[in-house]
Amino acid sequence: MDRMLTINIFRYNPQDPDSKPHMESFYIDETESMTLFIALNRIREEQDPSLQFDFCCRAGICGQCGMVINGRPNLACKTKTKDLPSQITLLPLPFFKLIGDLSVDTGTWFREMNTHIESWIHTSKEFDPEAEEERMDNELAEQIYELDRCVECGCCLAACGTARMREDFLGAVALNRIARFILDPRDEREEKDYFEIIGNDQGIFGCMGLLGCEDVCPKNLPLQDQLGFLRRKMGFFALKDLKRGKKKTC
Amino acid sequence: MWSDTTMHVQSSTRTPAVLDWLEVLSGIGLVLFIMGHSLFVASVIFGASTFNGMAGFFENTGLAQVGGPIIGLVFLLHFVLAARKIPFRAAQQSVIWKHARMMHHEDTWLWLIQAVTGMLILLMGSIHMWVLLNDLPITAEKSVALLYAGTWLWFYLFFLLFVAMHVAIGVYRAGVKWGYIRRENRARMKKYLYIFAGVLVAIDLVSLIRFYFLSV
Numbered sequence: 001m002d003r004m005l006t007i008n009i010f011r012y013n014p015q016d017p018d019s020k021p022h023m024e025s026f027y028i029d030e031t032e033s034m035t036l037f038i039a040l041n042r043i044r045e046e047q048d049p050s051l052q053f054d055f056c057c058r059a060g061i062c063g064q065c066g067m068v069i070n071g072r073p074n075l076a077c078k079t080k081t082k083d084l085p086s087q088i089t090l091l092p093l094p095f096f097k098l099i100g101d102l103s104v105d106t107g108t109w110f111r112e113m114n115t116h117i118e119s120w121i122h123t124s125k126e127f128d129p130e131a132e133e134e135r136m137d138n139e140l141a142e143q144i145y146e147l148d149r150c151v152e153c154g155c156c157l158a159a160c161g162t163a164r165m166r167e168d169f170l171g172a173v174a175l176n177r178i179a180r181f182i183l184d185p186r187d188e189r190e191e192k193d194y195f196e197i198i199g200n201d202q203g204i205f206g207c208m209g210l211l212g213c214e215d216v217c218p219k220n221l222p223l224q225d226q227l228g229f230l231r232r233k234m235g236f237f238a239l240k241d242l243k244r245g246k247k248k249t250c
Numbered sequence: 251m252w253s254d255t256t257m258h259v260q261s262s263t264r265t266p267a268v269l270d271w272l273e274v275l276s277g278i279g280l281v282l283f284i285m286g287h288s289l290f291v292a293s294v295i296f297g298a299s300t301f302n303g304m305a306g307f308f309e310n311t312g313l314a315q316v317g318g319p320i321i322g323l324v325f326l327l328h329f330v331l332a333a334r335k336i337p338f339r340a341a342q343q344s345v346i347w348k349h350a351r352m353m354h355h356e357d358t359w360l361w362l363i364q365a366v367t368g369m370l371i372l373l374m375g376s377i378h379m380w381v382l383l384n385d386l387p388i389t390a391e392k393s394v395a396l397l398y399a400g401t402w403l404w405f406y407l408f409f410l411l412f413v414a415m416h417v418a419i420g421v422y423r424a425g426v427k428w429g430y431i432r433r434e435n436r437a438r439m440k441k442y443l444y445i446f447a448g449v450l451v452a453i454d455l456v457s458l459i460r461f462y463f464l465s466v
Contacts (some may be wrong), residue, residue: 048458164349165342173348205266211357238267
């Protein structure tokens with residue numbers, strides 16, 4: 001634990017007309033169990049109070065501290081410096097609007113995305129606060145929870161070649177969210193309703209299968225399997241629908 | 251002129267799904283063709299007469315005359331379908347290039363290799379088909395003469411490498427996209443596909459060397 005770390009950080013404040021994008025190096029001695037979250041806080045406290053980065057929970061739950069660490073999007077609070085070389089380069093997540101330095105606005109995009117895919121349970125049942133909650137098979141509940149563990153950090157979008165080239169792409173996070181509602185028996189939407197949202201080039205048919213999302217997800221969500229499942233489901237639905245359409249016109 | 255008439259809202263189109271199906275199916279069809287083609291060319295290993303016999307069969311049954319142009323069309327269709335995803339605009343090319351360099355991510359590079367080899371195959375495959383189908387019948391003697399002319403040997407060396415790369419990566423990514431290559435079998439399937447690419451290169455390379463040293 002006697003390494004001196006060189007942390008190269010992207011600096012730019014879009015609010016300041018005199019600010020120019022550049023890299024700045026900070027030097028910090030490595031300590032026991034140090035994470036990038038600790039390192040960044042120390043730099044801000046001891047060396048440069050103007051350094052901008054986001055954090056909230058420091059436990060990999062809030063998804064605030066997503067950034068590009070030596071080329072790979074990841075959460076700063078989950079990343080231990082001992083797993084990195086002594087030269088560390090930090091960049092803000094691409095794809096999202098830059099607030100300043102390492103801080104980006106993921107919230108606006110996620111809000112729009114969740115509105116677009118109608119990220120809530122669609123049910124015609126009246127909610128009765130007095131009634132006992134509907135029971136669900138434990139295995140199914142676990143399957144849903146597995147997909148619901150997403151912390152909306154944006155790393156999958158920053159790692160996605162398609163999203164980087166096409167800003168209208170929904171990305172693995174939205175598709176995973178839809179997969180979660182498809183699993184949920186309380187959601188009364190049918191296949192055609194899901195197809196309306198993701199059965200296009202902005203959705204599942206825009207995915208090129210580069211697996212950046214799968215390989216960087218800090219929560220290790222099974223994104224590859226969900227994307228494959230959705231493409232098959234939507235692909236076969238389209239074929240069935242075309243067949244039905246032909247029959248109707250006969 | 252603006253109209254504020256409320257129109258009937260159309261249901262969403264099935265076109266992207268259909269195009270995606272056509273892309274993967276035309277790709278699989280072409281992979282099967284390439285495998286068959288490699289085996290046909292490999293018949294030269296057993297000598298010029300075996301190769302000429304095979305070529306004769308394809309021409310006498312009309313498979314070369316009819317099948318050739320059909321394969322050419324499928325080839326073009328597959329390119330047009332895949333081109334929906336290829337970054338043709340300079341800004342997109344710059345972004346994907348920077349992205350791949352930033353990520354140090356094997357699958358992102360594999361996709362770039364696939365896109366680049368796809369463009370090269372379109373060009374080289376067209377040249378190959380034009381030269382061969384415009385000079386029927388195909389014979390081992392003509393093929394040998396071609397290999398000794400100009401830079402054709404290098405042309406075919408690179409062509410077979412590009413085809414093997416494109417085919418293997420294409421099969422892998424089709425499996426990933428359609429959910430047949432999953433998290434649990436991804437590493438194993440990737441290894442098989444590298445082996446598949448290697449076998450394809452080996453067969454084509456042996457055929458090429460055999461042609462080069464064929465006494466006709």
